[in-house]
Amino acid sequence: xxxxxxxxxxxxxxxxxxxxxxxxxxxxxxxxxxxxxxxxxxxxxxxxxxxxxxxxxxxxxxxxxxxxxxxxxxxxxxxxxxxxxxxxxxxxxxxxxxxxxxxxxxxxxxxxxxxxxxxxxxxxxxxxxxxxxxxxxxxxxxxxxxxxxxxxxxxxxxxxxxxxxxxxxxxxxxxxxxxxxxxxxxxxxxxxxxxxxxxxxxxxxxxxxxxxxxxxxxxxxxxxxxxxxxxxxxxxxxxxxxxxxxxxxxxxxxxxxxxxxxxxxxxxxxxxxxxxxxxxxxxxxxxxxxxxxxxxxxxxxxxxxxxxxxxxxxxxxxxxxxxxxxxxxxxxxxxxxxxxxxxxxxxxxxxxxxxxxxxxxxxxxxxxxxxxxxxxxxxxxxxxxxxxxxx
Numbered sequence: 527x528x529x530x531x532x533x534x535x536x537x538x539x540x541x542x543x544x545x546x547x548x549x550x551x552x553x554x555x556x557x558x559x560x561x562x563x564x565x566x567x568x569x570x571x572x573x574x575x576x577x578x579x580x581x582x583x584x585x586x587x588x589x590x591x592x593x594x595x596x597x598x599x600x601x602x603x604x605x606x607x608x609x610x611x612x613x614x615x616x617x618x619x620x621x622x623x624x625x626x627x628x629x630x631x632x633x634x635x636x637x638x639x640x641x642x643x644x645x646x647x648x649x650x651x652x653x654x655x656x657x658x659x660x661x662x663x664x665x666x667x668x669x670x671x672x673x674x675x676x677x678x679x680x681x682x683x684x685x686x687x688x689x690x691x692x693x694x695x696x697x698x699x700x701x702x703x704x705x706x707x708x709x710x711x712x713x714x715x716x717x718x719x720x721x722x723x724x725x726x727x728x729x730x731x732x733x734x735x736x737x738x739x740x741x742x743x744x745x746x747x748x749x750x751x752x753x754x755x756x757x758x759x760x761x762x763x764x765x766x767x768x769x770x771x772x773x774x775x776x777x778x779x780x781x782x783x784x785x786x787x788x789x790x791x792x793x794x795x796x797x798x799x800x801x802x803x804x805x806x807x808x809x810x811x812x813x814x815x816x817x818x819x820x821x822x823x824x825x826x827x828x829x830x831x832x833x834x835x836x837x838x839x840x841x842x843x844x845x846x847x848x849x850x851x852x853x854x855x856x857x858x859x860x861x862x863x864x865x866x867x868x869x870x871x872x873x874x875x876x877x878x879x880x881x882x883x884x885x886x887x888x889x890x891x892x893x894x895x896x897x898x899x900x901x902x903x904x905x906x907x908x909x910x911x912x913x914x915x916x917x
Contacts (some may be wrong), residue, residue: 530739532732535563536570536582538716539669544577545719547699548712551665551688558661560686561693562647563669563713564678566590569643570713571650573663581654585646589672595639600626611675636677644681651685664688673709822905824848827877830905831855834878836871839864853878853901858894862886865897877905 539561542548552559558575567588573581589611590604597607602623609620610627626632655661663686668678679690692709694700703711733739787797790804798804827848835841841864845856859865865886872881884898 528739529733532737533717533720533730534570534582534584534732535565535568535713536561536572536584537579537730538713538720539563539570539572539667540574540577540579541716541720541723542693542695542712543574545723546697547695547715547719548667549694549696550574551667552662553664554662556661557664560651560663560666561669561712562666562678562682564588564643564672564675565670569646569670571647573650573654575661580658581650583646583650587643587646589670591642592636592639592672592675595635596632599631599635600629602626611672633677636675637681640677640681643678644685647682648685662687666690667693667712669693669709669712671710822877822903827853827903830875830877831872834871834875836867839867841868848903851903853881853899853903855899856896857898858889858896859886860894862888862895865895865899868897869899872899872901877901877903879904 539548543550543559550559552575555576558573558580561570561572561574563570563572565588567586567590568584569587570584571582572579589608593604593607593611596602596610597604600607600610602610606623606626610623610632613623613627651663665688666682666686668674668690669692672678673692683690693712694705695703695708695712695715699715700708703715786801790797794804794807798807828846831846831853835843839859841857841859843855843857845854847854859868865883869881869883872878875881878901881899881901884900886895886897888895
């Protein structure tokens with residue numbers, strides 16, 4: 527889970543007093559409450575006056591330091607020393623460690639181990655009073671899993687002017703959370719209240735700069751704005767591109783119309799707006815001019831030649847010439863009599879009805895016969911019906 531904010535633990539305790547979720551001990555306007563949360567490896571200290579955090583500090587000290595000191599003194603393992611500390615905080619102690627817990631050396635070890643905590647708490651009070659003046663701390667609230675240790679009130683009481691006790695919840699929080707569990711849940715409750723207050727509560731967020739949270743709604747809204755601008759730019763470019771294409775196509779169309787008109791002017795002598803009318807004139811269907819387009823194209827004649835060439839005769843056409851009114855074909859075949867078959871097949875076509883042979887000559891290189899066939903194009907005037915050509 528990517529956290530929205532990374533906040534120090536100590537300032538969050540002020541939300542408990544500001545929202546009435548914890549019982550404040552300070553009754554005078556200039557008095558303050560202190561919260562000391564002894565965690566596993568760190569201790570957080572907050573000084574709260576009027577529901578506002580005036581000083582906060584977190585330093586390296588926790589129940590793990592006490593467990594290590596107890597383990598060295600009693601010669602037990604750290605998990606066993608942690609169990610002895612938990613018994614001092616109200617938990618049940620296994621029978622195997624009861625004798626170690628009753629050892630006088632345990633109390634002496636804890637008193638020595640808690641000295642760094644007292645020293646850092648005293649330094650925090652001095653720094654706070656150097657800034658705000660000589661103010662009283664009327665109550666010290668213990669929080670965290672180690673809040674029930676009996677050594678803590680005795681060690682910290684001389685540093686303040688009031689009482690030292692585990693933090694007590696008030697209002698609806700006290701109804702929902704058992705008093706014994708309140709110290710261990712106080713930090714979570716303070717963070718929840720602080721988050722519920724939203725922008726009304728001052729926030730100290732360590733996620734800043736490159737580490738700032740960038741997945742909230744504001745970030746999405748900013749991205750949507752940029753995406754909208756990009757989309758508008760794309761639409762604008764698309765409209766501009768379409769306009770340029772229409773302009774270019776219109777110029778090309780005008781150029782083609784001019785070229786077609788010039789061609790009509792050269793061929794017919796007149797420019798017709800309708801191309802079909804000009805084509806009609808060229809084909810002789812209009813009184814405006816004679817027929818200038820042939821009825822049969824060279825492709826039609828090639829198809830006719832391919833269709834009428836006898837399939838049973840092996841031949842190779844090496845040259846085919848089609849002029850305006852004549853066909854000339856040169857090729858090779860296996861036998862001289864094949865030339866007559868080719869000429870007879872072409873005569874069956876209404877386009878090559880007067881086909882005639884130009885003679886056959888045997889080649890010495892491969893013993894094949896070279897031949898030529900000439901024919902007048904007899905279907906130019908009448909046209910021809912489309913026929914299926916053979917490849």
